[in-house]
Structures are given as structure tokens and as C-alpha cells.
Amino acid sequence: MTTNRTEPMICIRPSFPLRMTDAEGTMRYAKMVEDMGFDAFFLGDRMLAQAALDDGQVVYAATSVEPTTMMAAIAGRTSRIQIGVLVYIVPFRRPLQIAKTFASLDFISNGRIIMGAGLGWNPKEFASLGLSMADRGSQFEEAIPLIRRLWRGDTVTFHGRWSDLEGVRIAPISPRPAGPPIWMGTFAPTQTLDFSTWTTPVRNVLDRVGRHADAWAPLTYTAASMRRISAAHLGEAWNMIMESAVKAGRASDSIDLVHADWIYILDGPNAEQRGFESVSKFFTGSWQDAKNTYVIGTPDEVVEKLLTLTSRIERKTDAYMLTPISSEQTQLDLIRDLIAPKLRAANRKG
Numbered sequence: 001m002t003t004n005r006t007e008p009m010i011c012i013r014p015s016f017p018l019r020m021t022d023a024e025g026t027m028r029y030a031k032m033v034e035d036m037g038f039d040a041f042f043l044g045d046r047m048l049a050q051a052a053l054d055d056g057q058v059v060y061a062a063t064s065v066e067p068t069t070m071m072a073a074i075a076g077r078t079s080r081i082q083i084g085v086l087v088y089i090v091p092f093r094r095p096l097q098i099a100k101t102f103a104s105l106d107f108i109s110n111g112r113i114i115m116g117a118g119l120g121w122n123p124k125e126f127a128s129l130g131l132s133m134a135d136r137g138s139q140f141e142e143a144i145p146l147i148r149r150l151w152r153g154d155t156v157t158f159h160g161r162w163s164d165l166e167g168v169r170i171a172p173i174s175p176r177p178a179g180p181p182i183w184m185g186t187f188a189p190t191q192t193l194d195f196s197t198w199t200t201p202v203r204n205v206l207d208r209v210g211r212h213a214d215a216w217a218p219l220t221y222t223a224a225s226m227r228r229i230s231a232a233h234l235g236e237a238w239n240m241i242m243e244s245a246v247k248a249g250r251a252s253d254s255i256d257l258v259h260a261d262w263i264y265i266l267d268g269p270n271a272e273q274r275g276f277e278s279v280s281k282f283f284t285g286s287w288q289d290a291k292n293t294y295v296i297g298t299p300d301e302v303v304e305k306l307l308t309l310t311s312r313i314e315r316k317t318d319a320y321m322l323t324p325i326s327s328e329q330t331q332l333d334l335i336r337d338l339i340a341p342k343l344r345a346a347n348r349k350g
Helices: 016-021 023-035 067-077 095-108 123-128 133-151 200-212 231-247 271-279 287-293 299-309 329-346
Strands: 009-012 040-043 058-060 082-089 113-118 156-159 164-168 182-184 256-265 295-297 319-324
Touching: 009 082, 009 329, 023 040, 023 067, 023 329, 040 067, 040 113, 067 082, 067 095, 082 182, 095 113, 095 133, 123 133, 133 156, 133 182, 133 200, 182 200, 200 231, 231 299, 256 271, 256 299, 256 329, 271 287, 295 299, 299 329, 319 329
Parallel strands: 009 040, 009 319, 040 082, 082 113, 113 182, 256 295, 256 319
Antiparallel strands: 156 164
């Protein structure tokens, strides 16, 4: 297990507008998240100014600062909180580069880094980098074991399809023997998340999680279709991951469950208006579309929706990754005071 706690971590990831426009504000926000007692602070990875499909449909009208640059800055402003990225697009970079970057981040932060690793989903980003989306799975499969070996301080000789290394070692390495934990996502904002049948590509992704991940942090909504995954389908996906883990010789408790979601807590005057103004900064749908896509409601409704989504998984949730749709501090106050205590109580172990 990567979290090894009796109650779940509560992780905060800032909304797109904050990351896009205000680096200093993001660092202050991270420090505030630490001072408020949360467990981890996460960023996203976006290569271009907006996420658009080949047909021109804008999925997210927002971007983010290059994540490892911002993680280093945040490490210098904080002392306790874990710092992560979800998800870091592995095929955009070379394994040696990734290993060196994240080992360095873990070194300077005294072992506080989490790498959320993903394959990527935006065709325009791949095309702009001269990469083929068809190769991303095999690139990822080859990269992750190499990264782990380099993090351990091994001298690596490897001649593969995507990497050719001869007697390569990095230093300094992570202060942790196995290096930073690798969290893996699943699904994409462009998918329908309506799994009446489980296609071979989706099964392959879940199998990869079972073989490689320290934690699973799936996307629970689709911005393109403006809907959420069902609890039943999330439970089925988890079962497939567990089957793959056991086949790979891994213990059934070796993969943590992370519930990642975007939330807005309705509280106080004009709450719905304030929520819609916030979501409209990056989301192109209506307020009703936003409520169909994200977790929006009163404090009790938000807790119920979060707990219900994982109710078909026979395991306590190890971490919550919560992205407040608004950068209002009151949203963090509400999460700390009204949401986090109930999530911790419902998932307490032992």
C-alpha cells in the first residue's frame, strides 16, 4: 500500500483558472492547503493552451503551468504536504528524463512527491509533439519499469523499442527506496463512461493498472459527454484491476483506491450563481450540464455522492482527490470542516 494510513488522505487540486493565470497565487494556495491540514496538493499536466478535439470541440478552455516546474516551486514553499501531479503524460517524455526529474523533486522535497502517470488522451497534443497516439500504450509499458529501476539507483542496460540505455545510472536518487509512488488514472474526458460492454482497449488499460500502479485514480466524469460513471461500472473496473494484479503476482491490497472528483459545495447566498460563474471559466456547458458532470450540492449531498460512487467496491477509499471548482477559500473551509471529517469516518480502517 502507498498510503498506509488508518483513514484516507484528503488531497486538494486547484481549479484550472487558478493554475492558468497566477503562479504566485497557486503557491500561496498550496501553502494554505498545507496550513489547513490537508494531506496532499496536486497539479495537472496540459501541454497546449486548451484541450480541443480534432473536430474543434473544446473539452476544456484552460491550461496549466508545466507541472514539475510548479511542483519544485511548491516544494520550496511547503514543508509537510505531499505534492503530486495527476496525470503526468508519460509518452510526452523520455523515461530517463522522467526518472531524473521526479527523483530530483523527491530529493529536494525530502520524499514528498507522488507521480500520477497517464497515457494522454488529446490527439492535438500528440500531433503537435510529432507523436503517435497508437504507440502510447507500448511506450508507457516500457517506460514505467525503467523509471522504477533508475529511481532505485540501479545501473541500467536496456535495449527496447523506445529506449536504448547502456550502463545508465542517475544521481541523486529518491530518498525513498522505491522512489515516489506511481498513481495511475483511467478513462478520458472524451469517453462516454457508459460501459454496457468493456472493449479490449479499456480492458488493456485496466490490466495495465493492475500490473503497474501503486494507486488507481480513475476519471469519474466525462466533460465531452457531460455525465458521470456509474457506481456499478466503477466497481466492475476495480474487479478487473484486482484480477490483473493477482495474475501478476501482486497482493490484493497492493493498489490503493483514490477517488478523484471535481466538486462545488452549495452554501450561502447566491451559491448556484457563484458556482456557475466559476465553472464557466473552463467548462462550456450549462449549469445543469455541470451538475450532471461534477459533484455539486449541499455538504450532505456532496458527501453522499462521493460515497455512493465507490459503494460497489469492496474496499475502503485510501485517498480523495478533490478539485474545488471555485478558488474561493470558503470552498476549502467547507471541505475541511464538513466534507473531510465524514469521508474520513466512513473510510476509517481498523
